[in-house]
Amino acid sequence: MHRFQRKGGKLYAEGVSLNGLADRFGTPLYVYSAGTISDHYRGLRQALRAVDPLICYSVKANSNLAILSLLARLGSGFDVVSGGELERVQQAGGQSAKCVFAGVGKTDEEIELGLRYGVKAFHVESEEEMDRIAMVAGRKARRRAPIALRVNPDIAAGGHAKITTGTYANKFGIPFEEVVSIYRRAGKDRRLCLRGVQMHIGSQITQGAPFRAAVRKMIPLVKQLKKEHGLEYFDIGGGVGIVYEDALASGRQGWWKTRQAQKAIPLSEYADSVVPLLKDLKMKILLEPGRFLVGNAGVLVTEVLYRKRTGRKNFVIVDAGMNDLLRPALYEAYHQIEPVGSPRKGTVSTDVVGPVCESGDVFCHDRGISPVDRGDRLAILSAGAYGFSMSSNYNTRPRPAEILVQGNRARVIRTREKVADLWRGEKKS
Numbered sequence: 001m002h003r004f005q006r007k008g009g010k011l012y013a014e015g016v017s018l019n020g021l022a023d024r025f026g027t028p029l030y031v032y033s034a035g036t037i038s039d040h041y042r043g044l045r046q047a048l049r050a051v052d053p054l055i056c057y058s059v060k061a062n063s064n065l066a067i068l069s070l071l072a073r074l075g076s077g078f079d080v081v082s083g084g085e086l087e088r089v090q091q092a093g094g095q096s097a098k099c100v101f102a103g104v105g106k107t108d109e110e111i112e113l114g115l116r117y118g119v120k121a122f123h124v125e126s127e128e129e130m131d132r133i134a135m136v137a138g139r140k141a142r143r144r145a146p147i148a149l150r151v152n153p154d155i156a157a158g159g160h161a162k163i164t165t166g167t168y169a170n171k172f173g174i175p176f177e178e179v180v181s182i183y184r185r186a187g188k189d190r191r192l193c194l195r196g197v198q199m200h201i202g203s204q205i206t207q208g209a210p211f212r213a214a215v216r217k218m219i220p221l222v223k224q225l226k227k228e229h230g231l232e233y234f235d236i237g238g239g240v241g242i243v244y245e246d247a248l249a250s251g252r253q254g255w256w257k258t259r260q261a262q263k264a265i266p267l268s269e270y271a272d273s274v275v276p277l278l279k280d281l282k283m284k285i286l287l288e289p290g291r292f293l294v295g296n297a298g299v300l301v302t303e304v305l306y307r308k309r310t311g312r313k314n315f316v317i318v319d320a321g322m323n324d325l326l327r328p329a330l331y332e333a334y335h336q337i338e339p340v341g342s343p344r345k346g347t348v349s350t351d352v353v354g355p356v357c358e359s360g361d362v363f364c365h366d367r368g369i370s371p372v373d374r375g376d377r378l379a380i381l382s383a384g385a386y387g388f389s390m391s392s393n394y395n396t397r398p399r400p401a402e403i404l405v406q407g408n409r410a411r412v413i414r415t416r417e418k419v420a421d422l423w424r425g426e427k428k429s
């Protein structure tokens, strides 16, 4: 479910008109619905209540402080992949004891930071990294470094090669076969404390089967590790897929409850594929959803600048570009595009493109969208995850403002960048 819908033909985020927000704050503009994020957080907890999971929101999906703070107040923990993200969680009022620290390339400084803040555990991605964490802990801290190994179960999942992480062709995790011996070695190291075991097989997974296959493969290993080392938790990662096509219509139906809203995984199916296997482990279960919590909770509002035709195509040129929303260019990702005002009659086959000087700066190819004029606004839907957090200043473009809507209230949670912000730190001579 999400809380973007048409009222009197015009698009609203909860009780707030998107055209009104664009008038006030300009475009391009990210708009998030707080109610949608809460609904998704509570829906996920409810679906998996039989295992009472600790949800560790994957910060990289959307790291705005207001979003982190909202999730912290709901009781969420956090999955961070850099020292910077850990600092953000602190700033937002999140608890470090509910933070897990992942990533294949942690620096000494980041390890020290994690120790200082007292993270729940470092998720270790290689044997060399484990030794380094032990060394830094031995040198600096008075207490042991809490760790969990990230196991690569060698299961293919994920909608696109660039978001598959759980096979041996990927850089992530420790090969399944080596895990037991590495834990044994770690268990003898007095600088380390073995907390759990983790996996994360990919992103935008829309079937239960890969989750079930990976958990099933992991269970005997997890049981053995629990017995040998008294591990507290099994973290099954994130990756729960969301609706991108027909995202607007599916908002009303509650897309996670049905398959009607095609292609996404209903929460019940996700729960059914993992809960029965996890229940008799009698361990704490951790989840690391990113996209699921925030993806459908955000839109990118953009304004039409120009239209042009070539012999082959109709182009609509908008003021948002690939620097603002990279997913279509990076992953060939589909985002539904909807007029913010009342849709006009009919559809025109259109490429919606940004102003950035790259042929890849395209939000859709030959898609039938309702005809638009200069000054009309379009909403690029399902842009709440991996949207702003992947944005850049390419072409010296200031990044958009971000707005959080709650009911009839809208609040600026990040002001629009100014051009002068972009050369801060640079030296002319």
Ligand SMILES: *Cc1c(COP(=O)(O)O)cnc(C)c1O
Binding pocket: 058, 060, 061, 079, 102, 200, 202, 203, 204, 237, 238, 239, 240, 288, 289, 290, 291, 292, 385
């Ligand atoms: C990116 C990532 C996640 C979140 O993935 P989603 O598909 O957004 O749920 C969770 N865990 C790890 C280790 C990640 O790298």
